[in-house]
Amino acid sequence: MISLAGRDILHAWGKFVFTGVGLGLLIGVTLTMAGVYRGMVDDAKALLDNSGADLWVVQKDTLGPYAESSSVYDDAYRGILGMPGVERAANVTYLTMQVRREDTDVRAMVVGVVPGGPEPGQPGYLVAGRRITRGHYEAVADIATGFKLGEKIQIRRNVFTVVGLTKRMVSSSGDPMVFIPLKDAQEAQFLKDNDAIIQQRRRSAVNPAFNSPGSPGLLEALNASQSANPYVNAVLVQIKPGYSPDDVAEPIRRWKRLQVYTRAQMEKILVGKLIATSARQIGMFLVILAVVSAAIVAFIMYTLTIGKVREIAVLKLIGTRNRTIAFMILQQAVGLGVIGFVVGKISATFWAPIFPKYVLLEPGDAARGFAAVVVICVLASVLAIRAALKVDPAEAIGG
Amino acid sequence: MNPEGIRITGLMKRYGKGETAVDALKGVDMQVAPGEVVGLIGPSGSGKSTLLKCLGAVIEPTAGKMTLGEEVIYDDGWKIKDLRALRRDRIGFVFQAPYLIPFLDVTDNIALLPMLAGRPNNEARQRALELLKALDVAHRARAMPSHLSGGEQQRVAIARALINRPPVILADEPTAPLDSERALAVMRILNQMARQYETAVIVVTHDEKIVPTFRRIYHIRDGRTHEEAGEGRSFE
Ligand SMILES: Nc1ncnc2c1ncn2[C@@H]1O[C@H](COP(=O)(O)OP(=O)(O)OP(=O)(O)O)[C@@H](O)[C@H]1O
Numbered sequence: 040m041i042s043l044a045g046r047d048i049l050h051a052w053g054k055f056v057f058t059g060v061g062l063g064l065l066i067g068v069t070l071t072m073a074g075v076y077r078g079m080v081d082d083a084k085a086l087l088d089n090s091g092a093d094l095w096v097v098q099k100d101t102l103g104p105y106a107e108s109s110s111v112y113d114d115a116y117r118g119i120l121g122m123p124g125v126e127r128a129a130n131v132t133y134l135t136m137q138v139r140r141e142d143t144d145v146r147a148m149v150v151g152v153v154p155g156g157p158e159p160g161q162p163g164y165l166v167a168g169r170r171i172t173r174g175h176y177e178a179v180a181d182i183a184t185g186f187k188l189g190e191k192i193q194i195r196r197n198v199f200t201v202v203g204l205t206k207r208m209v210s211s212s213g214d215p216m217v218f219i220p221l222k223d224a225q226e227a228q229f230l231k232d233n234d235a236i237i238q239q240r241r242r243s244a245v246n247p248a249f250n251s252p253g254s255p256g257l258l259e260a261l262n263a264s265q266s267a268n269p270y271v272n273a274v275l276v277q278i279k280p281g282y283s284p285d286d287v288a289e290p291i292r293r294w295k296r297l298q299v300y301t302r303a304q305m306e307k308i309l310v311g312k313l314i315a316t317s318a319r320q321i322g323m324f325l326v327i328l329a330v331v332s333a334a335i336v337a338f339i340m341y342t343l344t345i346g347k348v349r350e351i352a353v354l355k356l357i358g359t360r361n362r363t364i365a366f367m368i369l370q371q372a373v374g375l376g377v378i379g380f381v382v383g384k385i386s387a388t389f390w391a392p393i394f395p396k397y398v399l400l401e402p403g404d405a406a407r408g409f410a411a412v413v414v415i416c417v418l419a420s421v422l423a424i425r426a427a428l429k430v431d432p433a434e435a436i437g438g
Numbered sequence: 439m440n441p442e443g444i445r446i447t448g449l450m451k452r453y454g455k456g457e458t459a460v461d462a463l464k465g466v467d468m469q470v471a472p473g474e475v476v477g478l479i480g481p482s483g484s485g486k487s488t489l490l491k492c493l494g495a496v497i498e499p500t501a502g503k504m505t506l507g508e509e510v511i512y513d514d515g516w517k518i519k520d521l522r523a524l525r526r527d528r529i530g531f532v533f534q535a536p537y538l539i540p541f542l543d544v545t546d547n548i549a550l551l552p553m554l555a556g557r558p559n560n561e562a563r564q565r566a567l568e569l570l571k572a573l574d575v576a577h578r579a580r581a582m583p584s585h586l587s588g589g590e591q592q593r594v595a596i597a598r599a600l601i602n603r604p605p606v607i608l609a610d611e612p613t614a615p616l617d618s619e620r621a622l623a624v625m626r627i628l629n630q631m632a633r634q635y636e637t638a639v640i641v642v643t644h645d646e647k648i649v650p651t652f653r654r655i656y657h658i659r660d661g662r663t664h665e666e667a668g669e670g671r672s673f674e
């Protein structure tokens with residue numbers, strides 16, 4: 040048996056390769072879009088994994104700390120430590136902001152962690168330098184920030200020295216993390232500027248309720264309490280071996296009047312809510328790209344077929360089966376798709392690392408993409424096949 | 439009369455219905471024996487192409503009978519089931535332009551039908567090569583059709599028509615694009631092949647150059663044929 044499709048492709052390979060490359064770039068974009076989504080999911084999982092927590096304790100009735108803002112008193116962790124099954128508990132703050140470095144700034148998620156110790160929240164491993172050991176002005180940054188060891192960076196009012204570098208520590212929106220000591224992070228998040236503090240003190244001083252001669256010391260106490268920042272965004276909890284997360288979570292929920300999420304619930308919140316809109320956005324893109332690819336294949340196959348009407352009429356006249364002709368067009372469409380897929384896969388692999396955010400190309404997605412390409416090509420060849428089957432063998436004889 | 443070859447009697451073809459109907463063939467009789475080459479000549483609109491399409495099982499006649507060897511193909515509206523297989527196995531076509539498949543080389547153009555029918559490629563190509571030798575184009579066996587001269591292409595087209603050893607070859611103006619020398623060469627080949635493979639050959643033509651080569655000529659005018667003896671000039 041002879042492959043008419045293959046021979047035609049070999050003969051007109053330039054046309055096929057050019058069309059295939061064009062289609063391939065489109066398929067590459069499609070695979071990359073899928074990779075962007077996978078990257079987002081993976082970033083979310085990395086965020087959860089790297090926090091080292093089994094449970095997230097957050098403000099009641101919130102989906103914090105990543106999807107919604109949450110604040111918890113910074114002494115709540117002591118009570119949590121006393122609950123059954125709790126191995127460790129540590130305060131943590133999250134604040135996405137521009138971190139200054141000389142005259143540029145980098146978008147980063149500043150994470151306040153308890154210095155030293157094996158408490159959850161600290162980056163799991165470092166690629167250079169050391170952990171934060173002092174209580175103030177040290178930072179560990181993800182290498183994606185571009186910061187170097189020993190470099191000075193500024194977060195709000197304070198200057199920090201980068202003492203360690205870590206990797207793949209990103210927020211759910213893909214911003215690299217910068218870890219600083221908890222106290223500094225609380226200040227960065229909650230402390231007002233000097234003018235605002237002076238304003239606030241002046242207002243308290245002129246308020247007779249706070250500054251009455253009958254209660255000396257009240258104003259000082261009030262001022263002191265107003266400039267304290269006793270909040271964190273969440274408490275990260277590690278549980279003892281042998282306990283299930285749900286068993287430990289339940290008493291904290293009930294007795295501490297706080298919201299507690301397990302790892303599974305947290306993942307649902309991140310993937311199902313935080314990046315759900317982006318996922319739909321990407322899904323929309325995938326649909327459009329699929330339709331455009333189908334339209335291109337259909338158009339190309341139709342044009343190629345119309346260009347071969349004479350040959351098809353001759354083939355039919357000399358007794359070629361309709362099946363054979365339809366199969367030839369089908370094979371060519373699929374061949375085009377295969378060329379396109381190979382080009383697409385190569386180009387996606389080539390440009391994925393250049394993207395600013397993580398693009399995760401999963402083999403499973405590639406396989407599904409390949410199946411989709413084949414299905415699209417088969418559907419797209421229907422038009423061309425119909426045109427070919429309509430060709431009248433009498434046309435070969437003429438009038 | 440030789441029962442072999444192709445034979446039609448009272449063949450009629452009407453295009454369309456009602457007032458706009460055109461009677462293109464109004465009762466054509468024709469008989470061509472194996473090994474014989476006959477001419478089919480007539481003015482424009484006389485029904486030549488229509489007749490060729492009926493003979494070639496591309497369109498069905500409205501009435502009349504056609505037999506190929508012993509087998510009845512049409513009989514007053516009745517027809518055999520698989521006209522496509524009939525075209526493939528029993529009829530060879532040669533056109534005005536060679537209409538070779540541009541993406542297959544000369545050998546595969548000729549060997550295409552048996553290969554599509556599932557014959558081993560080698561066997562089909564071997565047969566194609568024999569025909570190419572007989573037609574004196576064996577040296578171009580691996581060339582692409584676009585690299586051949588007009589005469590060579592036409593010879594390849596004849597070889598393609600012969601590959602299944604069909605009892606009938608229908609040729610539609612096979613010499614129109616060729617100069618007189620090449621036109622005569624094609625006619626010589628058709629005669630030679632007709633004798634060699636016992637094939638009945640019907641050649642539709644306007645070409646004055648080749649008319650004297652026919653021993654028998656069917657004139658067709660206004661949908662009817664009448665037979666005439668030709669000069670039957672030899673090629674020497
Ligand atoms: N498909 C068709 N529908 C209707 N009428 C047709 C059709 N094909 C041919 N005819 C008519 O049938 C008659 C014979 O046509 P045919 O094509 O057989 O002529 P011809 O002898 O081949 O002419 P030419 O030498 O110009 O090619 C003409 O009157 C033509 O108009």
Ligand SMILES: [Mg+2]
Nearest residue numbers: 437438486487
């Ligand atoms: Mg005609």
